[in-house]
Amino acid sequence: MKVFYTCYGSAHSSVIAAFIHVGILDKNVVPPYKKITFLPHYDRTDDEEIGTPFFIGFDEWGNEIYVIGAKSNKNLLKNFLKDFIHYNGIKEDFIFVDTLQAIGIFARIGGFISRRLGLTFIGRPLTVFDIRRNYWRFVSLVENVKNSIKVPF
């Protein structure tokens, strides 16, 4: 099975959720600032790359974990993914998880300032501040996803 964590630009919330899922971020401890900013793809995805699925890793059951940006069109991308897979005769299942529900207003503003305006030195700390503040929401989101796919191979 493949799990796609999605947010606006695949740069912040989806990256955090995906790294919690694969176990690189500890689900019992709020990660420090540096650990978050050193994550691959964190606050680095360009506007041109939105829509490209990035592979993050495997979870304990061998499911493939990806992040994908959908701008404000999560349902559209979900529909497209479903049809793309169906019309290519692929039988494998996938889960599409919206991670924007886990973040607060500061990460949204920070993300806009960093990715859209290019002012990384202001935007990035704001996103990290908000993600650390709401870290347990990410953990519970990932736990819910894991509970729903807990099917051993």
Add this chain to the structure above:
Amino acid sequence: MKIIYAAKDNMIIPILAAYYHVNLVKNNDLNNGRLILDLLSYKAERGKLMYIGLDEDKNEIYVLNHGGVFKVLENAVGGLSEIYNLECENFILIRLDKYCYGFNFIEFFLKFKVFKIILTDFLCDMVKRRFFEVCKIIDRYKRLFEVDLK
């Protein structure tokens, strides 16, 4: 090969283009105003691929409402092809937004009886002209695919 004709929300030209590609309509076939009005009011769900049929070279033809995020879907096609080991060259997304502008505006005024008669003729004429242009593009693509397949 999968060929996808895409536009945002108003699907009249992509659907006609796909029909033309699979030879369901000809480029001088659009005298039926009813068909044009029906297609104008047709609302396709965003992101859903609509299968139209196979062309003479066995290419699958689809129509897609890209909802304004064509680039995102283009990236998704590239990425998903890699993930599922499909050949990226097998998917061709053709954007037809350029030929769809103004239809939403006309659709709005068609709700009023006063404008209906004048606008229906105007709309049919507009669709025919644009469809004719799109047909030329499709013919060019078809020749290209033929060369490619050989």
